[in-house]
Amino acid sequence: MPDSTAIDLECINISKTFGDVLAVDNVSFDIPSGSFFSILGPSGCGKTTLIRMIAGFEQPDSGEIRIKGASVLNTAPNKRNVKMVFQHLALFPMMNVYENIAYGLRCRGVAKQEIDERVNNVLDRIALPDVGEREIHQLSGGQKQRIAVARCMVLDPDVLLLDEPLGALDLKLREAMKIELKLLQHQFDTTFIYITHDQSEALVMSDQVAIMNQGRFEQVGTPQELYHNPQSAFVAGFVGDSNRWSGTTVESAGEALKVKTDDGLELLAMPSDSGSTDRSQKVSIFIRPEFIQVERTRDESEHTQPGQNRLTGVVDSLLFNGANSRALVRSPTDQLIEADIVLTGGFEDLKPGEDVQLIWSCEQTMCFSV
Amino acid sequence: MQKDIKRLSLILLFAPFALWITLLILLPHIGMVVLSLREKVAPRVYEYGFANYIEFFNEPIYWNTLIRTGSMSLLVTVLALIIGFPIAYYIAKIAGPRLRGALFLLCLIPLWVSDLIRAFGWILLLRETGVISSFLQWLGILSGPIEMLYNDVAVIIGLVYTVILFMIVPLASTLDGMDNSMIEAGYNLGGRGITVLRRIIIPYAMPGIASGCIIVFMLTAGSYLTPILLGGKNSSWFTEQIYDQFITRYNWESGAAFGMLLLAFTSIVVWLGLKLTGQTLANTVTKT
Numbered sequence: 001m002p003d004s005t006a007i008d009l010e011c012i013n014i015s016k017t018f019g020d021v022l023a024v025d026n027v028s029f030d031i032p033s034g035s036f037f038s039i040l041g042p043s044g045c046g047k048t049t050l051i052r053m054i055a056g057f058e059q060p061d062s063g064e065i066r067i068k069g070a071s072v073l074n075t076a077p078n079k080r081n082v083k084m085v086f087q088h089l090a091l092f093p094m095m096n097v098y099e100n101i102a103y104g105l106r107c108r109g110v111a112k113q114e115i116d117e118r119v120n121n122v123l124d125r126i127a128l129p130d131v132g133e134r135e136i137h138q139l140s141g142g143q144k145q146r147i148a149v150a151r152c153m154v155l156d157p158d159v160l161l162l163d164e165p166l167g168a169l170d171l172k173l174r175e176a177m178k179i180e181l182k183l184l185q186h187q188f189d190t191t192f193i194y195i196t197h198d199q200s201e202a203l204v205m206s207d208q209v210a211i212m213n214q215g216r217f218e219q220v221g222t223p224q225e226l227y228h229n230p231q232s233a234f235v236a237g238f239v240g241d242s243n244r245w246s247g248t249t250v251e252s253a254g255e256a257l258k259v260k261t262d263d264g265l266e267l268l269a270m271p272s273d274s275g276s277t278d279r280s281q282k283v284s285i286f287i288r289p290e291f292i293q294v295e296r297t298r299d300e301s302e303h304t305q306p307g308q309n310r311l312t313g314v315v316d317s318l319l320f321n322g323a324n325s326r327a328l329v330r331s332p333t334d335q336l337i338e339a340d341i342v343l344t345g346g347f348e349d350l351k352p353g354e355d356v357q358l359i360w361s362c363e364q365t366m367c368f369s370v
Numbered sequence: 371m372q373k374d375i376k377r378l379s380l381i382l383l384f385a386p387f388a389l390w391i392t393l394l395i396l397l398p399h400i401g402m403v404v405l406s407l408r409e410k411v412a413p414r415v416y417e418y419g420f421a422n423y424i425e426f427f428n429e430p431i432y433w434n435t436l437i438r439t440g441s442m443s444l445l446v447t448v449l450a451l452i453i454g455f456p457i458a459y460y461i462a463k464i465a466g467p468r469l470r471g472a473l474f475l476l477c478l479i480p481l482w483v484s485d486l487i488r489a490f491g492w493i494l495l496l497r498e499t500g501v502i503s504s505f506l507q508w509l510g511i512l513s514g515p516i517e518m519l520y521n522d523v524a525v526i527i528g529l530v531y532t533v534i535l536f537m538i539v540p541l542a543s544t545l546d547g548m549d550n551s552m553i554e555a556g557y558n559l560g561g562r563g564i565t566v567l568r569r570i571i572i573p574y575a576m577p578g579i580a581s582g583c584i585i586v587f588m589l590t591a592g593s594y595l596t597p598i599l600l601g602g603k604n605s606s607w608f609t610e611q612i613y614d615q616f617i618t619r620y621n622w623e624s625g626a627a628f629g630m631l632l633l634a635f636t637s638i639v640v641w642l643g644l645k646l647t648g649q650t651l652a653n654t655v656t657k658t
């Protein structure tokens with residue numbers, strides 16, 4: 001077991017600008033030993049720049065990077081014990097698999113026999129024991145992926161950096177590699193820093209996820225925290241699916257707030273950050289599809305219970321996706337609202353065109369001032 | 371129907387190319403081979419045999435010249451590679467996109483000027499009353515004028531200058547195709563600069579190196595103007611011998627034999643070079 005208090009990597013207030021682009025803006029975080037840490041953010045938010053600074057290919061303008069407690073700012077990239085899996089893997093095409101993996105060991109001057117042992121050992125661990133003599137172009141996408149990880153792991157790095165390593169794979173393989181990478185991380189028991197703009201990758205694999213936007217960390221937390229307790233509108237919108245309205249606060253109703261949306265709906269919402277309790281405040285409201293209950297309209301006189309939001313609408317279309325099926329419901333204000341439903345294939349199922357009620361509690365309605 | 375049209379257009383497309391190959395390359399060479407095997411025994415009486423080739427091997431001055439031409443050409447090739455590689459690397463990997471275009475253009479500029487003019491440029495610089503000699507005298511480093519022409523060094527400098535472009539272009543285009551992250555991976559996995567160069571960059575650039583070297587070697591071994599003008603009478607370049615046989619002695623038969631020998635010799639050197647570096651000709655052509 002890794003010592004849960006040991007910190008493998010520490011970044012303190014690091015910033016980097018390219019010309020007048022602020023690529024990384026005052027980012028601080030630390031990563032405990034043996035954990036799987038993801039950095040999730042939209043394209044161009046500075047993820048690659050951040051990771052390249054850790055690897056030593058870029059020098060931060062300010063701030064401090066420590067690996068296992070020691071500053072590495074003045075350490076050359078080839079002397080840092082952080083290894084990197086590149087976006088397009090960067091396997092060496094002129095060497096075979098064995099030589100690719102042995103390259104790092106040879107650079108360290110390890111004895112021939114030990115190289116042989118360690119390469120074969122790592123090939124066993126990634127479950128590709130017989131590919132040593134193959135050329136790189138003879139491998140499948142998933143195998144290349146594993147070789148790229150093995151090439152780094154054979155060097156026992158303190159931290160392994162992965163820059164969107166699944167980006168080049170097709171969807172099916174991505175799904176499989178997601179689980180595989182997590183298993184590999186578990187097996188090697190090394191700290192992984194994983195960059196992605198695919199939230200499902202980040203949520204499935206990570207112990208901790210940092211949400212990055214425009215060079216800053218918006219929030220760092222476990223996948224559950226980020227999903228259920230986002231601290232900002234960006235995080236709420238970026239992590240998971242949600243229906244979104246913008247509006248103005250009207251009054252507070254107990255713990256909740258009454259908000260009038262721009263298209264005229266009145267909704268109850270829970271303030272999720274400190275700023276949004278005042279009146280006439282611009283806010284954004286988020287509600288996740290799985291918290292919306294869809295009921296057929298039977299009785300017009302049904303009344304709303306306290307703390308509930310209720311909308312009437314018409315089913316516009318059904319998106320069947322097995323257990324993740326969804327209904328698109330057109331609200332009176334002509335907005336499409338997504339709600340999760342169960343489609344069993346029987347007579348009870350909703351049909352497009354039916355009148356429905358959408359019900360959800362204000363507790364699950366997140367509200368952020370903008 | 372569709373297929374016929376396709377085939378017809380293919381034939382039409384290839385016709386000029388095939389014509390060019392047969393008329394300008396294949397036929398003259400066949401003619402040369404035939405000519406080289408002919409021997410004059412009496413006026414207007416010819417016999418077929420290897421006499422012209424045997425004569426070459428019996429006369430040391432001939433094959434010495436060929437060996438000398440070959441080794442000097444190899445030296446020029448190596449020098450062009452050593453000087454050209456850093457330049458190509460700079461153009462492909464370090465310079466920004468704007469500077470890259472400008473540098474490429476700069477490399478091409480010498481091609482605008484004819485071979486002859488370029489050689490005279492060197493003569494202007496290197497001769498006894500030339501720019502360098504006068505400048506060194508003006509500085510007081512030399513007491514009297516110095517002749518820097520008509521020696522091997524001048525020939526080599528001139529040749530390297532003429533052919534280096536043909537080394538830089540294929541090298542730069544191969545290196546340009548190399549993903550930067552490959553170099554970074556080389557460092558990241560613990561390699562020092564020299565290791566990355568030796569184990570990653572050079573192996574990757576090998577097809578470009580091979581094709582650059584082939585072009586440069588062939589051009590140098592077959593060049594005529596530069597060795598004559600910069601080396602003078604004692605440059606002893608093999609093309610000079612061929613010229614001599616054809617023009618001065620009017621001995622076309624042995625001139626043709628010499629030509630074929632030069633072709634065979636350079637081909638063997640290229641083949642050996644490819645064998646030694648583990649490259650194939652197809653590889654060097656497709657990768658650059």
Ligand SMILES: Nc1ncnc2c1ncn2[C@@H]1O[C@H](COP(=O)(O)OP(=O)(O)OP(=O)(O)O)[C@@H](O)[C@H]1O
Pocket residue numbers: 018019021022023041042043044045046047048049050197
């Ligand atoms: N070498 C560079 N020179 C100038 N600007 C750069 C350089 N590298 C990155 N940038 C800029 O810095 C910002 C962050 O880039 P970065 O590559 O870190 O984004 P990213 O989060 O990795 O995006 P993606 O998900 O698309 O890979 C971008 O605006 C980019 O244009």
Ligand SMILES: [Mg+2]
Pocket residue numbers: 047048049163
């Ligand atoms: Mg990136």
